[in-house]
Amino acid sequence: MTERTIDKRRIAESFGRAATTYDQAAAFQRTVGSNLLARLPKDYCPENTADLGCGTGYFTRELQRRYGRPVMGIDLAEGMLQFARNASPDCGPWVTADAEALPLRAGSQDLIFSSLALQWCSNLQIALSEAYNALRPGGYLAFNTLVEGSLGELRQAWERVDGFVHVNRFMPEAVLRELLARAGFSQCRCEIEQHVLHYAQLSELTRELKALGAHNVNPGRPGGLTGRARLRALTEAYEQFRGDKGLPATYQVAQIVLTKGAA
Ligand SMILES: C[S@@+](CC[C@H](N)C(=O)[O-])C[C@H]1O[C@@H](n2cnc3c(N)ncnc32)[C@H](O)[C@@H]1O
Numbered sequence: 001m002t003e004r005t006i007d008k009r010r011i012a013e014s015f016g017r018a019a020t021t022y023d024q025a026a027a028f029q030r031t032v033g034s035n036l037l038a039r040l041p042k043d044y045c046p047e048n049t050a051d052l053g054c055g056t057g058y059f060t061r062e063l064q065r066r067y068g069r070p071v072m073g074i075d076l077a078e079g080m081l082q083f084a085r086n087a088s089p090d091c092g093p094w095v096t097a098d099a100e101a102l103p104l105r106a107g108s109q110d111l112i113f114s115s116l117a118l119q120w121c122s123n124l125q126i127a128l129s130e131a132y133n134a135l136r137p138g139g140y141l142a143f144n145t146l147v148e149g150s151l152g153e154l155r156q157a158w159e160r161v162d163g164f165v166h167v168n169r170f171m172p173e174a175v176l177r178e179l180l181a182r183a184g185f186s187q188c189r190c191e192i193e194q195h196v197l198h199y200a201q202l203s204e205l206t207r208e209l210k211a212l213g214a215h216n217v218n219p220g221r222p223g224g225l226t227g228r229a230r231l232r233a234l235t236e237a238y239e240q241f242r243g244d245k246g247l248p249a250t251y252q253v254a255q256i257v258l259t260k261g262a263a
Contacts, residue, residue: 006122008076008098015055016079018213022056025211028197032253033059033115035193036144037066039257044140046110050074052099052131052143053117057084060091063113074102076120077213099127104134114143119170128183132260141185141258147192148172149252154205157237161230168214176254186261193253198246202238205249 015022037059046067051060054073064071073094075081081094097103099114100121112131121127124145131141148170155167173192180188199205241248 006120008122011120012077012079015075015077015213018211019056019077019079019083021211022080022083022213023058025208026056026058028195028251029116029212030058032144032193032195032251032255033062035253036113036115036142036255037062039189039255040111040113040140040142044111046139048072048109049111049113050104050109050134052102052112052114053120054084054094055080055117057088057091057094059113059115060084061088063111064091074099075117100130102130102134104130106133107136109134110136110139112139112141112143114141116144116146118143119145119168124171124176125179125183128179128258132184135260137260137262139260141260142256144253144255145176146170147176147252147254149250152250153238153241153248157234157241160237161233170252173252173254180256180258183258184260185258187257187259189257191255193255195251195253197249197251199249200246202235202247205247 047069049063049067049069050072051057051063052074054060054075055077057073060071060073070093071091073081073084073092074097075084075094076096076098078096081096085092085094095103099118100123112135114131118124118127128141131143135141150170151167158164158166177190180190197205199208238247
């Protein structure tokens with residue numbers, strides 16, 4: 001089952017609010033997006049490229065520099081796009097849209113790039129189908145997404161505290177691979193990268209997630225404020241994971257390059 005009830009308005013607001021703090025907190029996001037860029041075919045020279053879930057536009061600019069052509073930045077969050085527009089007036093166009101309802105003409109894109117955005121979709125299958133339709137035959141969809149196990153320490157620590165869903169649910173790798181196999185593309189490369197980040201204190205991790213706008217949007221999250229006692233309990237529960245390098249936060253990143261078969 002891939003369908004999840006996700007409040008898109010909340011996602012857009014949360015990321016929109018984080019637009020001015022995102023770049024300073026996004027070292028991991030840069031690494032992961034750069035690893036995806038490195039997987040693109042070396043000799044490929046796309047004419048029409050879209051950066052889906054472009055955020056502040058870092059990779060939109062990278063793609064434009066690499067290919068020497070305008071790259072379209074697409075995002076759900078108007079706040080992110082406003083920031084990107086101001087930061088990169090030479091880039092764009094910047095388009096507010098949902099990956100699950102792309103306003104792109106069929107067969108109009110040579111490359112759709114998307115870094116750490118599609119895990120926010122309610123239904124990845126729909127996003128894959130939208131991207132497939134927008135690509136011309138021979139075009140590429142290169143995206144990465146988080147799979148199950150990501151932020152597992154935080155999830156387990158919260159479970160000990162109150163049993164609520166405080167951490168976004170990520171798809172199991174096997175389910176992702178099944179979706180990819182059924183998405184109609186002629187070739188698929190999917191590799192899992194594990195990244196373990198370390199923090200001296202739990203508050204550094206939670207502050208970073210807030211600065212990125214990566215708030216939990218799953219149904220089942222508790223309403224209201226996080227009380228002091230619960231935060232203390234969470235901090236204690238997270239300590240079980242402390243190692244030589246500090247408190248770990250694990251991310252399982254699927255790096256995927258899909259090719260649409262020639263007509
Ligand atoms: C973690 S940020 C990544 C931004 C950028 N790709 C980067 O690597 O720095 C995720 C972005 O995806 C956008 N996003 C989330 N759900 C989306 C959707 N359904 N359609 C389009 N964009 C979406 C968010 O608004 C946010 O800007």
